[in-house]
Amino acid sequence: MKKILLGLLVIVIVAAGLFGFDRYTQHRATAGVEAVFEQVRAQGGKASHGPVSFDVLKRSLTITDMSLETATQPPIIVKAANVVAHGVRQSDAARFSAQSIDVNDIEVSAATEGKQPFKIAYKAPLVTLKDYSGLAGAPRPPASSSLFDLYRFGLDQLAAISAASITIPDMTGTVQVTPAFGDGAAGEFSYSGLAFENIKDGKISSSKISKVAFTFNPQAAGKPVKVTGSLADLVADDIDVGAMAAAFDPPKADDDREYRVYRHVAAGPYVITSSQGVNMRFDGITMDDVALRPSRMQLPKLMAVMTPSGGAPPTAAQAREMMERVAALYDGIRIGNYEMRGLSIETPQGPMKLASTRLDFVNGKIGEFAIEGFDGRGPQGPIKFGRFALKSVDVANLMRLTAQFAPQKAVPEQALALLPLIEGAEVKGLVAPYKATGKPVNIDVLSLDWGQFVGSIPSKLRLVAKLSGPLDRTDSAQQQLVAAGIDRMTIDADLGAVWTEASRAFALEPVKLDLGGLLNASARASLGNVPREAFALSPQSIAAASQIEAGPIELTLRDLGSVDLAVGAYARSHDVGRDEARRAMLDAIKAQSEAVSGSNPEATALFAAISRFVETPGQTLVIKLTPRAKAPVQQLIELVRIDLQSALAQFKIEASTGL
DSSP, X not given: OHHHHHHHHHHHHHHHHHXXXXXXXXXXXXXXXXXXXXXXXXXXXXXXXXXXXXXXTTTEEEEEXXXXXXXXXXOOEEEEEEEEEESOEEEETTEEEEEEEEEEEEEEEEEOOSSSOEEEEEXXXXXXXXXXXXXXXXXXXXXXXXXXXXXXXXXXXXXXXXXXXXXXXXXXXXXXXXXXXXXXXXXXXXXXXXXXXXXXXXXXXXXXXEEEEEXXXXXXXXXXXXXXXXXXXXXXXXXXXXXXXXTTOGGGXXXXXXXXXXXXXXXXXXXXXXXXXXXXXXXXXXXXXXXXXXXXXXXXXXXXXXXXXXXXXXXXXXXXXXXXXXXXXXHTEEEEEEEEEEEEEEETTEEEEEEEEEEEEETTEEEEEEEEEEEEEETTEEEEEEEEEEEEEXXXXXXXXXXXXXXXXOOHHHHHTTGGGEEEEEEEEEEEEOTTSSXXXXXXXXXXXXXXXXXXXXXXXXXXXEEEEEOOTTSTTTHHHHHTTOOEEEEEEEEEEEEETTTTEEEEEEEEEEETTTEEEEEEEEEESOOGGGGSSSHHHHHHXXXXXXXXXXXXXXXXXXXXXXXXXXXXXXXXXXXXXXXHHHHHHHHHHXXXXXXXXXXXXXXXXHHHHHHSTTOEEEEEEEESSOOBHHHHHHHHHHOHHHHHTTEEEEEEEEX
16 A cells, blocks of 8 residues: 555655646746756756646646656656646645646656665556645655655655545556565556545545555575465555654654554455465455554664575574564554454365454554464364464563573573463364374363463463363373273363462462263362462572461362272272272271371261262262461471371361262
8 A cells, every 4th residue: 555655646746846837828837847847857866848738728737748757776767648737726836736637647666775675666547636735846855765765755745735536547567576685576466446535634534446466476495486366445544644654754763652544444355376376365354543653663773673585694682683673663553453354275285264363452462362263274184263362462572572582592480471471362162183093172162361470470370171082092091091981081170279469368269170971079279378479480489488378178079980980990900890899999998097097086087988989979079178277388298298197187177978
């Protein structure tokens, strides 16, 4: 879109400057036109024209065989077969107006030099401007032929004019890129149905392009590639040209205000085909409330630190500077809403489809990035998912931190520093092959959220998971389940943890786990006297951990088949019957109970409840542990390892069963 505007601007500028004359006579008209052309020559450029005529009654001016060439190297060149202005008038010496301006057979070409030189040219049979008003006289040419100076020049000139409309029924063009290193590229493009409405004070009310088609021929590793494509119905509303120009203007580097560039942009369908067998299509794309901050959007500064293609790899310092510039660029962008719909890609490996991609982006941070309706293929087979989302991704600071790691590998403390930059992730409706079994893994929901960071450690976590998948008989940890005739496992979990600084309490709640067809478990647990320093990755955290105390614990287990599974596994491993296996397990529990019953009667009740749980299938076991006094967690862990009886003695124990 900006390249189109740039070409149009040169046309507008020529029309604006050529009709600044003070008396509507043939002689005055010719003299006025020649004076403007002389201004171009005085600035070092070239300018020529054919016959000039003026119709006094119609107040129309015609210039034939017009040619302009700026003094910049490479130059901007503008040619037109004729320019006709109708209803011309000049209210003062500074501005010129016309009811309409027609430019026939216009040609505009420009080129740049530097690390990525390119040439671009436009041709249009007809360009029409309605109710035009602009500065009289020739504009000052751009400072250089660099891409940024060309864009800034064109956008600044557009901001100085007004017009009810600019229409271009058809336009074609060519582009050629010749980098200093690596492969070059060339292409052709065409536009139809271009229209820009209500241009005034550097703003455009709306723009529309009915169709864009292109053919591009890049070189990939010395091999030619042909890419063709078409885009239909590109529309944009409430465009701020001045905000665009600020991104290329060094004096705007201190302007930290936010300027809305587009209120709404929509396009589609968009189709791309490649000679390498990769074809892509999306049905539509929309963006709303696109805004920029000039202080962050200084593109010339970014390009100054970019490494040219094929050049020497950047040093660590150069890479960090480049990433900082890119991060600053992201800091300066806001997109209220972005959505792409109906993406399909054909590749030699197979097709891929995507229903939609959505995000919002504010000052370097994505509020949510969501991909929905994916259908594709991986190395082991087809993959589908209903939704994948990342929550609150700080893209700008992610780039800054990543750049600090280079070139060495990140240490754990540095890797943890990335956690606060993402607040969560979610997967829904995933179906994917499990290894080479030919059987799928199903994830109905897998959602992980974290927050309330203490340094780089989250003090609040929530995991929700509902998934199922086949068991692998080659995995020793799963062989007992497979031997029991279970070939698939379902897991339904809801796990939460949160620390409250005011009370220094850390709670595990909810804790729910359902192993489909085997066991349903829930728990509540807490820790007391958890200091803030316990979340730090430092020697101080070790001392802080010694202050943590155990709190109440409540565990509920409901047998859905897990006891029978354990009995069967014992029977197979000891080559005995199931009844004998169950009796052996109960005897082992009784022996353990007798070992601790002398000093802790409550422990005897606990083992009795466990015996009932094992003896009768389908039981529910409830265990509650309440600390009798302050119980440091570190000491308890050591006691459990060396003296279970003493560890249990630290708690008041309640245990019960019920079907």
